[in-house]
Amino acid sequence: MLSDRKKKILCAVVDGYIDRASPISSKEIQEEYLTECSSATIRNELSALESMGYLFQPHVSAGRIPSEKAFRFYVNELAYDSNLTPAEAERIEKHFSRKIAGIEDVMTEVTRILSDITDYTAVVVKEDMSDTITAIKLLDLSNGKMLVVIVTDSRVLKDGMLDIPDDFTPHMMAQAERWLNKLFIGKHVSEFMNFNYPFALINDEFSQFNALFKKIIDVLKKQSLMNGMDVETYGESNILRHSEYANAVSARQFLAAVENKDKIAEMFTYDGGEEGSVTIKIGAPDNAPEGCSVVSTRVNLGENVSGSIGVIGPVRMNYKKVLSVLDKISEIIIDLIGRQGD
Amino acid sequence: MLSDRKKKILCAVVDGYIDRASPISSKEIQEEYLTECSSATIRNELSALESMGYLFQPHVSAGRIPSEKAFRFYVNELAYDSNLTPAEAERIEKHFSRKIAGIEDVMTEVTRILSDITDYTAVVVKEDMSDTITAIKLLDLSNGKMLVVIVTDSRVLKDGMLDIPDDFTPHMMAQAERWLNKLFIGKHVSEFMNFNYPFALINDEFSQFNALFKKIIDVLKKQSLMNGMDVETYGESNILRHSEYANAVSARQFLAAVENKDKIAEMFTYDGGEEGSVTIKIGAPDNAPEGCSVVSTRVNLGENVSGSIGVIGPVRMNYKKVLSVLDKISEIIIDLIGRQGD
């Protein structure tokens, strides 16, 4: 357990380092954070904190840089205290007052404002929790094609098209529809994936269009596959604003990693947190690029749709600001989603 | 008009500069491209080319760097001559032999292989040329909601959902559907945008559900709006591989520009070229980021769907390779689209 003074000094180092991106000296700490004791005292404390693994020196005549352990300590100590300027708060509000046209739009707008205000790369992940199938509709498009529509309790999945065989009557189509509904209503969309054509289930009357039935199942499978998580990112270029990633090699590493949406989804969703819970992962979490931190919060994006919003950036991230912005945006999203029900 | 030797020397400078990214000296040219005359002669020619605006020197004791004018000349002289290695050709073919699941998939796969093989940022733009409306369907989802489906001659537009008012009978819905079809069949999807509720058209019988009708039109408007151009990019991080953009400022400028999909679409589509035509724009075309070139070719992505595929990268781009890769990929796309009709 650290003494109060050690805590204070440690947080001062982290704060200063986040602010100035350069090693923090005993003198700086004394002048800005701890005028009541001398720099020599602080040097003693710094030395102790270094041997505890919280700090390190790039070279002997430099100040201290916080380790990842120090950052973890820092964010745990961080009392929540919004430090948004009124101008920033207003900018965020204004951004959302313009248009609210469905969840997709909200997602996009969140990434825009989040990355613009924080200067990090913003991420929004949308997850459909429990889409149970309410109905499957086959719709004759009267041009030789049929539309397969899956209706779920939360929304309609995208359509899929199929050619209708010539010898197919409306009556047969209605029967196919009944069969599909019998098989799948009440089940989760993911069950298409495990469905293995139990043709024994289908009575002889239908054997003639087994092939078509199989095609329909294929369409359904594809639909439910495409129905994975939705990931949107924005502000990738912001990484180059931060000195840690101002060189080509690490910037490329970062950008290439962020291009992989599956990885991003993994980084931003693993944590069984409930709505409003904030997760801070420091230092290459879940095979994220080297030296990265991820700050995310879970939000409710509508009935049965949950999501994560957050940023990914260097470990030397302005956590206070990011937390304040996320808090503000979450608040607005809750308001927007609530209002959408009207 | 340039003499043959001047042409040869100019192309040698451009070739060498593309290869080595450093100023090209008279000696290099003599040794690699023009052994039949002395470096002094080449120096005289270089001096002439410089005063003609094709070349410049970063400083007096350096070789020559081609200007954008030189690059334009170079690509015009470029005789098409595929210089793909067999290994590269095979890699491209293999990439597409795996899965072909619709145009979206093709688009994504094209960006992947194109950026991987060229080391530039790949772009695919899909444009729906003339989607005329074949039918509009209203589908009762039997949960108090209806699905509005627009069927066009090339495909089905995404669905839109609406609540059905309580006092709405199936009969009324069928009549609404008939009205919609009467109004819009044969027209282009964009016409929803200009449609201004000419309620005079609708006879008294329908006045009772004007509100719903208006809602449906709103859904249709939104659909056709969303039906703009589809832009996919990949390999943004590749820009950092090239020395021109290895510094944070210009890399960020580039990345921020590429994030703007509308701008990208503009860069890759303006040019009334027909299928197979290749466009090379050198040096910040259409407010692209400074010092950029865009190479694109138009492809047919199915009936009434055309598109552009290409790359965006530094002016010092390996045009020969890019052209070869684009040619190869176009060939494969033609094959894939053709086969899809089966």
Place this chain on the structure above:
DNA sequence: TGTTAGCAATCGCTTAGTGTGAGTGCTAAC
């Protein structure tokens, strides 16, 4: 007239050397 060898001149780049200043750790006194 076009080509070429020779040569002085230019100038970026690398290397080495030097000085400065920031910051520490240690010691000894309080």
Place this chain on the structure above:
DNA sequence: GTTAGCACTCACACTAAGCGATTGCTAACA
């Protein structure tokens, strides 16, 4: 436990020198 004082370290900025690459020019030559 705290602090002033001081020697020590070392990154960084600056300067100077030398090297090497490359050119333009001149004069000779085909």
